[in-house]
Amino acid sequence: MSSQEIWVYAEKHVGIIQPVTYQLITKAKEIAGDKKVVVILFEATDKKLEENIKEYGPDEIIVVKDDRLKDAADSEIASLMAELASERQPNSILFGATVVGRSIAPRLQAKLNTGLTSDCLNLAFEGELLVQTKPSYGDNIMCEIICPNHRPQMASVRPNTFEAKKVTDPSVVVTEVTNLTFKEAVRIKIIEETPLLSKSDSIANADRVIALGRGAVDDKVLALAEELARKLGAKIGVTRPLTDHPKFSGDDQIGQSGNTISPKVLINLGIHGAVQYTTGIGNAELVISVNKDSEAPIFNYSDYSYIGDSAEFLEGFLKVVQ
Incomplete structure (x- = not known):
């Protein structure tokens, strides 16, 4: 039985939370109803990126801290997130349809044996069912996709589809998790993360x-x-x-x-x-x-x-x- 939680994966690049994360938090709060909006943040022990996320007012931030997360591969993140999802059984998980989101989300989908709709342009709830809207047939029509038989429901959303809005004096619960099993991707090693010359990464x-x-x-x-x-x-x-x-x-x-x-x-x-x-x-x-x-x-x-x-x-x- 899934919990009444909508998860948002906190994407970061060279130590900066990406704007699509804040956009997804705002949209999740808009459609949540009586559901909790929970942000999942993976970071090294010396970081405090949750302070930036608090400004957008999720109900809870689950922070997974481990020094190995500084240079973690996408497959390692997906494994940690799958373990966490198995424990808390969220209703839905949202990702940005970015290079990172498109890499982690399908890995997590396979581990959880559920559905994933990519590149969504809108999201809404009908009861417990997440209605995911995306273009199809050569972008000529918009179709609505649902995942009625499996949980969590998963979707990725294109950056800048929704507007990010800060919340005045948000009361956010921060839960730190340190007991997850880190499954090392032995064939992958992150040598260096280099910011692009442009001021924006995309x-x-x-x-x-x-x-x-x-x-x-x-x-x-x-x-x-x-x-x-x-x-x-x-x-x-x-x-x-x-x-x-x-x-x-x-x-x-x-x-x-x-x-x-x-x-x-x-x-x-x-x-x-x-x-x-x-x-x-x-x-x-x-x-x-x-x-x-x-x-x-x-x-x-x-x-x-x-x-x-x-x-x-x-x-x-x-x-x-x-």
């Missing part, structure tokens, strides 16, 4: 984004876009067709089947504006779009529009920011 967390579409794929535009990105401290993202380009991958994709972004500034180059893309940019603060087609739907989502060639726009922009 496009999902970037404050400034330059997005490229089919109409901005030639070498000249790419070179100019990279130069502008360096000057602005921006990340470069792409629409789905450009994930096949040698310079990009699925990690760079923006939209329903990629990343949901919320930058302060977004510059769209050569992007027509299909719904698969615009779904991922709804939280951008300032949107500038460039397209040769004056009827391109992307202009309906833009604060400033430039009808013309992307290369010409970039050359002019670069002169301004010299």
Whole structure:
């Protein structure tokens, strides 16, 4: 019998709790009803990251402390979490749909013999049942997925899908756990964790984004876009067709089947504006779009529009920011 707990895995990178954790806490509190929101944090004994998490007001933070967690492999985290879940029997477990979340969550799912819905865009409860909404069929429809026969119910959610909200004077219970069995992954050794040169570890967390579409794929535009990105401290993202380009991958994709972004500034180059893309940019603060087609739907989502060639726009922009 599962308990009335919704777990949120606290993801961290180079000692910093990632924003998706706070976003998931806020959403879990919104849909919890009479259920408890519990954050699961794995950290070395000299860390106190739970103090940052308290600001978002979960009911409880379970802190697993062990010096070996400083460089723990994802499989080791999954084993510890499976042992903890077997003891407390949570109703649901939520992860960020990040590189880390996509690695730990399926490992944990296999150990617990339950279901996992990846890349969700919404979550809700119908009684004890977690309704998990995600895009399907080439992102053309939204489907609702449930796991009625197994617990815990598991889901991963794309960063920036939900808004994180701090709680004034939260009363949070912190429970420290030290008696779990650390199952060492003998074939894996973490040599070093190095932060990326960009201020954000992924496009999902970037404050400034330059997005490229089919109409901005030639070498000249790419070179100019990279130069502008360096000057602005921006990340470069792409629409789905450009994930096949040698310079990009699925990690760079923006939209329903990629990343949901919320930058302060977004510059769209050569992007027509299909719904698969615009779904991922709804939280951008300032949107500038460039397209040769004056009827391109992307202009309906833009604060400033430039009808013309992307290369010409970039050359002019670069002169301004010299």
